[in-house]
Amino acid sequence: MLKILVIQTAFIGDAVLATGILEKLHTRFPDAQIDYLVRKGNEGLFKGHPYLHELIVWDKQQGKMANLFRLLARIRTARYDKVINVQRFAATGMLTAFSGAKETIGYDKNPWSRFFTTRVPHIISTAEHPKHEVERCNDLIRHFTDDEVYLPRLYPTTEDFAKVAGFKAQPFICIAPASVWFTKQYPAAKWIAFLDRVPAGIKVYILGAPGDKELAKEIIGGTKHPAVVSLCGELGMLQSAALMKDALMNYVNDSAPMHFASSVNAPTAAIYCSTIPAFGFGPLSDGAAIIETREQLDCRPCGLHGHAACPKGHFNCAYTIKEEQLLGLLPQ
Known part of the structure; x- marks a missing residue:
């Protein structure tokens, strides 16, 4: 079974936009185990998500670095086939580079990108050449899927709809x-x-x-x-x-x-x-x-x-x- 970890530990909106990757990975590889690493505080977005095998949470507020190294040990133990890093920051770059995954994927602007097996150009959007974040996300998985961009999606539960x-x-x-x-x-x-x-x-x-x-x-x-x-x-x-x-x-x-x-x-x-x-x-x-x-x-x-x-x-x-x-x- 293909085991994939997607990493996006930035703010709420970033975690939502990256779900287009989850949608596409599930569609292309319906039997894959897909895990998602997010920052503490964002886990409520993914309660009951139908395509996630496991939601991994990084507490950045209490013992940030100690928790980071505990996460690294956990990720290495999982033996992922692919780790996909949607961020450009050093901490998640380190997790990606030393994950032990068969393929490590991330943006070329990440400080650890030289250690990734697949480096993807991070293209800034401009008025002259607009590029939405969901397109940038798809850039990370295009080489083993295709050019089609999937939109982000959340899955409110039956209880959520009943509440409102x-x-x-x-x-x-x-x-x-x-x-x-x-x-x-x-x-x-x-x-x-x-x-x-x-x-x-x-x-x-x-x-x-x-x-x-x-x-x-x-x-x-x-x-x-x-x-x-x-x-x-x-x-x-x-x-x-x-x-x-x-x-x-x-x-x-x-x-x-x-x-x-x-x-x-x-x-x-x-x-x-x-x-x-x-x-x-x-x-x-x-x-x-x-x-x-x-x-x-x-x-x-x-x-x-x-x-x-x-x-x-x-x-x-x-x-x-x-x-x-x-x-x-x-x-x-």
């Missing part, structure tokens, strides 16, 4: 207003201005982590819309995806909830402030749309990941987005 069934009694939209990066986050005042114009018959659910409760409270306290409910900290990641699947529209920043929506092919309105879709991390749903300023700003984009504050102090990439751009994506 009661929220679907009337037409609704979801908004996910938070982001780790300030300049990726559509401002609270702009969310409020938008919600004030959403028809009262449409329920609004605010999605987010426990740490996003204060932001949700600010939005609810500021809007005149009569039916806005915060679910921040109330739903797990798969439950959020299960709710988003049946929304009229999901309004998200350039952040993890956008990839949740892509993973269940949910309608998506992706709001880009300081970043741009050309970086290669855009929405992938059939019903996806991009919302960004219509003004030509010489300061945008100001970075790949965003900043803790607008470098220019004005944040015009967010404040010049019009409410009509969001409202125009509501089904009539």
Whole structure:
């Protein structure tokens, strides 16, 4: 039996986007044992995943390096045929290089790539030559599969759908207003201005982590819309995806909830402030749309990941987005 390990221990959205590899590997090699290594905190995304034999978790917060070497021993014991590293960082490069696998695959920009049996060029996406992250992921397995790119997918369980069934009694939209990066986050005042114009018959659910409760409270306290409910900290990641699947529209920043929506092919309105879709991390749903300023700003984009504050102090990439751009994506 073919034994394969896929490594992606970066953030939530990265772990979701790499699931396209899992989909394709299962389709091409249905009898293979496929394992996935993720960082602690992301394991909830893969509860009940039908194609995974084992989910391996690296705790980076407590005893990071000690846990890394324990993982290495575990990986070597498993005797994988292929180890596929979706990252460019030294720690996972070391795991890959010394995994003992028959084939070790990773990007050429990884510091340990000289020790990989297969090195794949990591191509940065640009506006002139766009390349989505799912295409970069497929580059890692193209040589033993083919050129077809598989989209990411998550598998909310029956229990996840049951948890959110009661929220679907009337037409609704979801908004996910938070982001780790300030300049990726559509401002609270702009969310409020938008919600004030959403028809009262449409329920609004605010999605987010426990740490996003204060932001949700600010939005609810500021809007005149009569039916806005915060679910921040109330739903797990798969439950959020299960709710988003049946929304009229999901309004998200350039952040993890956008990839949740892509993973269940949910309608998506992706709001880009300081970043741009050309970086290669855009929405992938059939019903996806991009919302960004219509003004030509010489300061945008100001970075790949965003900043803790607008470098220019004005944040015009967010404040010049019009409410009509969001409202125009509501089904009539």
